Amino acid sequence: MSKIMIVIGSIIDYPTVHEKQVVGEVQTILENTVVVRDSDEDTHLVLKSTIEEDGYSVDEKTNVQKTRFTRS
Numbered sequence: 001m002s003k004i005m006i007v008i009g010s011i012i013d014y015p016t017v018h019e020k021q022v023v024g025e026v027q028t029i030l031e032n033t034v035v036v037r038d039s040d041e042d043t044h045l046v047l048k049s050t051i052e053e054d055g056y057s058v059d060e061k062t063n064v065q066k067t068r069f070t071r072s
Helices: 049-055
Strands: 009-016 021-031 033-038 043-047
Touching: 009 033, 009 043, 009 049, 021 043, 033 049, 043 049
Parallel strands: none
Antiparallel strands: 009 021, 021 033, 033 043
Protein backbone atom coordinates (compact mmCIF):
# COMPACT_ATOMS: atom_id res chain seq x y z
CA MET A 1 0.00 0.00 0.00
CA SER A 2 1.37 3.41 -0.90
CA LYS A 3 1.97 6.17 1.63
CA ILE A 4 0.32 8.92 -0.38
CA MET A 5 -0.67 9.77 -3.94
CA ILE A 6 1.28 12.44 -5.78
CA VAL A 7 -1.08 14.68 -7.78
CA ILE A 8 -0.85 17.97 -9.66
CA GLY A 9 -0.19 20.64 -7.04
CA SER A 10 1.75 18.34 -4.69
CA ILE A 11 5.05 19.65 -3.34
CA ILE A 12 7.86 17.10 -3.75
CA ASP A 13 11.59 16.92 -3.01
CA TYR A 14 13.31 14.48 -5.39
CA PRO A 15 16.32 14.19 -7.70
CA THR A 16 15.71 15.11 -11.33
CA VAL A 17 16.61 13.00 -14.35
CA HIS A 18 19.91 14.94 -14.31
CA GLU A 19 20.60 14.01 -10.66
CA LYS A 20 19.95 17.54 -9.33
CA GLN A 21 17.85 17.73 -6.17
CA VAL A 22 14.69 19.80 -6.69
CA VAL A 23 11.92 20.97 -4.38
CA GLY A 24 8.83 22.21 -6.13
CA GLU A 25 5.23 21.85 -7.18
CA VAL A 26 4.05 19.13 -9.55
CA GLN A 27 2.81 20.88 -12.70
CA THR A 28 2.22 18.02 -15.14
CA ILE A 29 2.14 14.24 -14.90
CA LEU A 30 3.45 12.58 -18.05
CA GLU A 31 3.76 8.90 -19.02
CA ASN A 32 7.11 8.23 -17.31
CA THR A 33 7.98 11.54 -15.68
CA VAL A 34 6.58 14.32 -13.54
CA VAL A 35 7.21 18.00 -14.39
CA VAL A 36 8.11 20.01 -11.29
CA ARG A 37 8.34 23.83 -11.08
CA ASP A 38 10.73 25.15 -8.44
CA SER A 39 10.73 28.48 -6.56
CA ASP A 40 12.78 30.11 -9.36
CA GLU A 41 10.01 29.17 -11.84
CA ASP A 42 12.29 26.64 -13.57
CA THR A 43 10.85 23.30 -14.63
CA HIS A 44 12.47 19.92 -13.99
CA LEU A 45 11.69 16.30 -14.84
CA VAL A 46 11.49 13.65 -12.12
CA LEU A 47 11.10 9.98 -13.00
CA LYS A 48 7.89 8.37 -11.74
CA SER A 49 9.86 5.23 -10.91
CA THR A 50 12.01 7.23 -8.45
CA ILE A 51 8.91 8.46 -6.64
CA GLU A 52 7.28 5.01 -6.66
CA GLU A 53 10.44 3.39 -5.21
CA ASP A 54 9.79 5.39 -2.02
CA GLY A 55 6.30 3.88 -1.75
CA TYR A 56 4.36 6.82 -3.16
CA SER A 57 1.90 6.44 -6.01
CA VAL A 58 1.50 8.89 -8.88
CA ASP A 59 -1.96 9.90 -10.13
CA GLU A 60 -2.29 8.18 -13.52
CA LYS A 61 -5.68 9.62 -14.43
CA THR A 62 -4.99 13.34 -14.09
CA ASN A 63 -2.40 14.36 -16.67
CA VAL A 64 -3.66 17.85 -17.42
CA GLN A 65 -1.31 20.74 -16.83
CA LYS A 66 -2.27 22.98 -13.93
CA THR A 67 -1.94 26.68 -14.69
CA ARG A 68 -1.81 29.58 -12.31
CA PHE A 69 -3.97 31.72 -14.56
CA THR A 70 -7.74 31.90 -14.63
CA ARG A 71 -10.10 33.29 -17.23
CA SER A 72 -12.05 36.30 -16.10
